[in-house]
Amino acid sequence: MDFSSFVTSLTTSFVIFLVLMLLYVWLSRRPGNNVVYYPNRILKGLEPWEGPKSRNPFAWIGEAVSSTEADVISMSGVDTAVYFVFLSSVLAILVLSGLVLLPVLLPVAATEKMKSNINSTSSGNFSNLDKLSMGNIPNRSPRLWAYLIGTYWVTFVTFYILWKGYKHVSDLRARALMSPEVKPEQFAALVRDIPQDPEGRTRKEQVDSYFKTIHSETFYRSMVVTDNKQANKIWEELEQYRKKLAHAEAIFTASKTAGKPEGTRPTNKLGFLGLVGKKVDTIDYCNEKINELIPKLESEQKTTVTEKQQAAAIVFFNSRLAAASAAQAVHAQMPDSWTVTEAPEPRQLLWSNLAIKYYERKIRQSIVYVFVALVIFFYMIPIGFISAFTTLENLKKLLPFLKSIINIVQIKTILEAYLPQIALLVFLALLPKFLMMLSKAEGIPSEAHAVRATSGKYFYFTVLNVFIGVTVGGTLFSTFKTIEKQPNKAVSILGTGLPANATFFLTFVALKFFVGYGLELSRLVPLIIFHLKRKYICKTEAELKEAWAPGDFGYGTRVPNDMLIITIVLCYSVIAPIIIPFGVVYFGLGWLILRNQAIKVYVPSYESYGRMWPHMHSRILASLVVYQITMLGYFVLKEFVYTILLIPLPIFSIFFAYVCSGKFYRSFSSTPLEVACREVKEIPNMESIFRAFVPACLRSEKFDDGDQFEDALGQFSRTGSLSI
Amino acid sequence: MDFSSFVTSLTTSFVIFLVLMLLYVWLSRRPGNNVVYYPNRILKGLEPWEGPKSRNPFAWIGEAVSSTEADVISMSGVDTAVYFVFLSSVLAILVLSGLVLLPVLLPVAATEKMKSNINSTSSGNFSNLDKLSMGNIPNRSPRLWAYLIGTYWVTFVTFYILWKGYKHVSDLRARALMSPEVKPEQFAALVRDIPQDPEGRTRKEQVDSYFKTIHSETFYRSMVVTDNKQANKIWEELEQYRKKLAHAEAIFTASKTAGKPEGTRPTNKLGFLGLVGKKVDTIDYCNEKINELIPKLESEQKTTVTEKQQAAAIVFFNSRLAAASAAQAVHAQMPDSWTVTEAPEPRQLLWSNLAIKYYERKIRQSIVYVFVALVIFFYMIPIGFISAFTTLENLKKLLPFLKSIINIVQIKTILEAYLPQIALLVFLALLPKFLMMLSKAEGIPSEAHAVRATSGKYFYFTVLNVFIGVTVGGTLFSTFKTIEKQPNKAVSILGTGLPANATFFLTFVALKFFVGYGLELSRLVPLIIFHLKRKYICKTEAELKEAWAPGDFGYGTRVPNDMLIITIVLCYSVIAPIIIPFGVVYFGLGWLILRNQAIKVYVPSYESYGRMWPHMHSRILASLVVYQITMLGYFVLKEFVYTILLIPLPIFSIFFAYVCSGKFYRSFSSTPLEVACREVKEIPNMESIFRAFVPACLRSEKFDDGDQFEDALGQFSRTGSLSI
Incomplete structure (x- = not known):
């Protein structure tokens, strides 16, 4: 890629971003779009924005910048606040690194008159940008000292910022857990791997007697996990008919115009996709179905809670301290049974995974x-080829009909600039759902945990495949011909290939932040979908609400994507320091736009009180180690004798990780008693805590009819009826 | 070593063993020696032996064999019982392996007519024994299949026995911890890393208020760890004068013979070693010193408990369950402060290590x-030379005056057989104390833990240096000349050297079991020392008791020594299966003799409820992995194409270790609540539990004077005086 296509890439990216931002400013001021641009505020019962109606078009920037961490926590939870700690930590690392590296290393490289020993082999491929990189420094030059010190500087800046970040997040987590609000999950513990009962009691009796013996004074009651598959199926069918009924009734009401006061009753066909089969009156049909399903659900609920009890349970304690203490202790003499852990929030329990036994989990x-x-390993090969093959020349050969378009100069330049990056982005977009599925198949008990597991897998995937694959693959491919002629020069060519790839990654980062964040801010896709749905599909309030539901932040893919950028920027930070400003813009812009989205748009679907942080922390460190090893290899290629001074760096990183995990990690993996012992605001209503964990499909339909579940689930004296 | 010197070695070993055993039978029947041969029984208040006085001389064998595990636990504790599980597990592994390997592999090797391709280079060094080993099988022979299957057999036998052993020990431990006896350490927890108090309270107030907040209902009281160095010094001096006084009084009483009823008052000189200086009356002098030291000790005790409080404490709970539960929970938000762990027994607390802070511990x-x-690495070189240099030829050259003795045929044969082994044994005897010192310097809080740490270090030392050092070093040295001539033959020579070294290890094992266990049984050294002391030094009952104090089992060195034998026998089990019977005799004889010592002689100095087992388990597995890798290398040297089938074995071993630690380990590292919640026999006397932890030097001298320590240590209302 030459310099002009790089500038074109930057400029078009920036123009797209500007257009998207202006679109946002314009669209977000129209009241009809409020539910798309301010759903989080609306759901919390706030006005879309504060202050006068006709406000400054760029007020959102001010709002984002002036919002405090406490605002973020109250609007979007601790997990989101931790994500911002992550963003600002990375930003701080890059700014502090850049402040030293840019003014020092760029002049060092630019003032070097490179001998043309390598230029001669790769005739003219060397761009202007590459002259500012370490590739421009000749081998064994004393100027390499500056780069060596730069490598140390980046390392220690990272340590310092990460240490501060961990401390801060640890405080955030503790403060959230100490909050006087009653949160059901803080009074519960999850019990798995309940062994076969030798005395033939029901699971319920077994669990109760076990915990009454050990926690005689703090045990409140237990809820045995049941196999809800059947009940859930019936319940979902029921819900579907209810929605259909509401929809049909809305249509019926709307059809009662002045001209036709009796209206038209909607009908539908029963066959495939509503296209064939008997025609029925929808309202009557749905009512009939609902009346049929309610008793079916009730009897299935009864069967489920009495006969489908499984080897797991949720146990409730009458204080947070007791629950926190129980969740940290080994209960059974054989620790592979009666595994007690902290209970996740009810909304994020992966109910069907709870009953999976210890050894099955390990095997899964x-x-x-x-x-x-295997996936990571075997994807590396195609990814390497993607970056090498998606050039215009190859495309012209494969798809000759595009020739006429491609030959237009502007389009050609743009395509040349973006094609490899777009191919990469599309490729990466396919993966996360697949990895999430795999993570859930491991037998993980909660959504948040599954997201962390997915994020880890995705991180290794992106770093190994994209970064290492593209660097090594691209370099090898572009220099393949040269190697064929002079195989003994392969090593020195690889050395120059690494900084040459910097421009590829510069464009990649720029594309991501300008276009990606532009789309994020403008929310064009959700906006269009919402308006289409509102116009053609939605008839009831509930349907409308569903149409604008903003979803959550999506850490599972957001964090690894950011991590990829961090890895790229860190690895090139010393080799081609010009990448640092791009990284700063990426994370700065990201911080700004996501802050806006966090306080106005997204609604978190779970809260894990910052348990994502240790993963972010150790993955930034992993990136740092990749960076340090890259530098080590690169200095070796430069034949620099003091390269040996870089060997302690990865050891320092591992030691730092070890110290941090010793100092902080245990208070993330479990709740410290010091934190759990704080008083709650009011005497907790244990009944409602218990009910918060009853899955939707097992909740009673009628208010008075709750006793049977009460008795079956709780086997306690009746203290009130079970409500939805 | 040729075949005749091997037989000589075996025969002499066996004769020595027989002599020692007969000595034991004779000596142990003399009542004057009872305190040497039955101290454990005597200290427990039992008769030296049950049944008629003139019993069968070999009754001890019957007694050892018929003693049950419960007998061992009641006489010597759970740790000793676990050591016997270790011995019998190893015995079972070897017997089960031998039952298959010996009848199969020996004929396979013996019926092979070896081509003389290797014999030609090492002319005649090949002994008869080596013909039974795998070295006798030519390369690429299909007979190697038998050895490959043998390798698998040994592996799976080990897994099976270890799994059963772990389960059994886990039950033993749980049963001991569930015992209704009140044990002080089960009601206490050790608190370390207490942070600086921001409110300026004393440590005592800080600890009390912290634990009262968190464990409001179960916290009983706390004991802050103090810096006792000064108090301890005074107390030891005082004890010394008391002993001296008792000694002098005994001499004085003895001197009151019928002829001289007033007696002679003993005197001593005050100067260096009692040889110079002023002559004083010993009784008066000691009394004077004691009266001087008692108030000094009391004032120092007062200073210690009030002013020398340190950042650690022992916290007492009013139930075992509460203590077990507290010891497993993270208390502080920053887990590097307020570290709560299970309290060790009072008698094994390493008091001076308790106050060492988290980071200092990590650094140490x-x-x-x-x-x-470093020690392990740099000792490998001299050890390699020991086995190569301690041959008679070298000795003759170095010490020419020995020539005349050495040339006598019998002595020559004996020396040739034993010299390298004795050198090795002496060398190994120097190390354990040094490693124990190092382990204590790590900041470990209890004796049992320090012993485990020492044992681990000693294991790595012996396995790496002795086994690998001797094998590789010995082989290289003996074949050095051949290599000089044909360097490309080095690899095949190493391959034949491995089985050739088998005879060295055979003699080593034989020497260890016959002579080592003979000495162990006969207790010749303690017997002689005891009789000398009784005759010339001891005057009082207390001195006599001290003279025959049997000491404890000494796991710290015993286990790694056994582990070395296991490693050797496992590694050669397939290469030279003839070693298996030697291993069986070693562990069988060891089991028999140590069973006798356990129930009659040794008095355990601590009880850790089998916490040694996970270490034994994982080290047997480590030996197994060494064995598997040795076999892999050896099969590669044999150019056997199906060697690849051995690659899964180390992976299986690591997986097995992982599964075992998941299934069992946590109930060893902490007390499961299910176990801790068992009722105790009587309502525990919390006062005496507290007092059990008061170190000897801080105990009050007078019964009524205990209040000050009571107040200072406990700061509780006075419930009784502190007794010694």
């Missing part, structure tokens, strides 16, 4: 790990 | 690890 985990390792 | 640990690694 091993299989998933091996499988993911 | 790192330094010790690096240092031990």
